[in-house]
Amino acid sequence: MPAPALSVTDLALSSGGRQLVHPLTFSLAAGERVALLGASGSGKSLTAAALAGSLPEGISAGGTITFGAGSGAGSGKDRAALIRQDPATALNPLVPIGRQLAIPLRSAGYSRPDAKAEAARLLARAGIGEPALFLPRYTGQLSGGQLQRVCIALALACGTPVLVADEPTTALDAVTQNTVLETLRMWSTGGRSLLFITHDLAAAASLCTRALVMEAGRIVEQAPMADLLRNPLHPYTVRLVQAASGSADSSAEGAAARSATATAVAA
Numbered sequence: 001m002p003a004p005a006l007s008v009t010d011l012a013l014s015s016g017g018r019q020l021v022h023p024l025t026f027s028l029a030a031g032e033r034v035a036l037l038g039a040s041g042s043g044k045s046l047t048a049a050a051l052a053g054s055l056p057e058g059i060s061a062g063g064t065i066t067f068g069a070g071s072g073a074g075s076g077k078d079r080a081a082l083i084r085q086d087p088a089t090a091l092n093p094l095v096p097i098g099r100q101l102a103i104p105l106r107s108a109g110y111s112r113p114d115a116k117a118e119a120a121r122l123l124a125r126a127g128i129g130e131p132a133l134f135l136p137r138y139t140g141q142l143s144g145g146q147l148q149r150v151c152i153a154l155a156l157a158c159g160t161p162v163l164v165a166d167e168p169t170t171a172l173d174a175v176t177q178n179t180v181l182e183t184l185r186m187w188s189t190g191g192r193s194l195l196f197i198t199h200d201l202a203a204a205a206s207l208c209t210r211a212l213v214m215e216a217g218r219i220v221e222q223a224p225m226a227d228l229l230r231n232p233l234h235p236y237t238v239r240l241v242q243a244a245s246g247s248a249d250s251s252a253e254g255a256a257a258r259s260a261t262a263t264a265v266a267a
């Protein structure tokens with residue numbers, strides 16, 4: 001059996017003696033798209049940062065994170081690429097967008113002109129029209145939604161086998177959201193894996209085949225997406241599915257409405 005693309009065993013995160021994420025164990029198969037759902041403050045972004053090797057100062061981590069069969073520390077393949085929730089902090093305001101995108105591409109062996117062409121192609125894949133116009137621009141010249149798409153292009157440029165996308169569609173209009181979801185779907189072709197963090201259950205259902213649900217720093221439910229939508233078990237998951245289906249009704253009619261939502265979003 002092939003090794004999972006990502007194996008997390010007993011990942012625990014704390015700050016000053018306060019346990020923020022309790023030991024988590026989960027894995028992602030090669031090519032799998034998994035949603036990480038949960039209330040605000042449940043520990044999703046800290047988990048994402050741990051997978052990308054970019055925990056904030058003062059957060060200590062325990063447990064193990066292994067990519068593939070395990071590669072040497074510092075190889076660049078021993079961490080996930082991360083699309084951050086806040087795109088402004090992920091980019092350097094003093095360096096043009098094109099040069100920032102070229103850095104990982106040049107490290108991967110692209111010539112200067114090929115890196116420029118690939119950077120433009122990745123921007124287009126992330127939903128930026130006329131990407132050549134964006135390459136010389138600085139972050140201060142872009143809208144929040146455009147910055148988010150540049151971050152997506154940057155994550156794609158890193159070429160890692162695992163991508164963690166932390167609420168990548170939050171600041172985007174509905175049309176661009178669809179473009180980004182399509183880009184993330186394409187990401188997983190060729191065996192690359194995605195952990196998609198979101199509050200948007202419909203987006204998660206359209207993109208992912210499995211879901212993990214966090215509450216107060218713990219995974220409280222994990223299931224195939226279709227099962228989670230039709231038969232949520234944990235009270236938080238039940239509320240999430242009810243909210244997405246517009247029903248707080250736990251009756252047979254409520255269950256039928258949830259089932260209809262499940263069918264609609266899973267289609």
Ligand SMILES: Nc1ncnc2c1ncn2[C@@H]1O[C@H](COP(=O)(O)OP(=O)(O)OP(=O)(O)O)[C@@H](O)[C@H]1O
Pocket residue numbers: 015020038039040041042043044045046047056057058059085
């Ligand atoms: N740098 C930090 N230092 C100390 N505590 C932190 C730090 N970052 C986050 N926390 C705390 O860790 C917990 C989990 O935060 P996290 O940002 O992972 O939540 P989240 O599930 O991503 O929330 P949201 O959906 O709002 O983004 C929260 O209680 C938060 O206050």
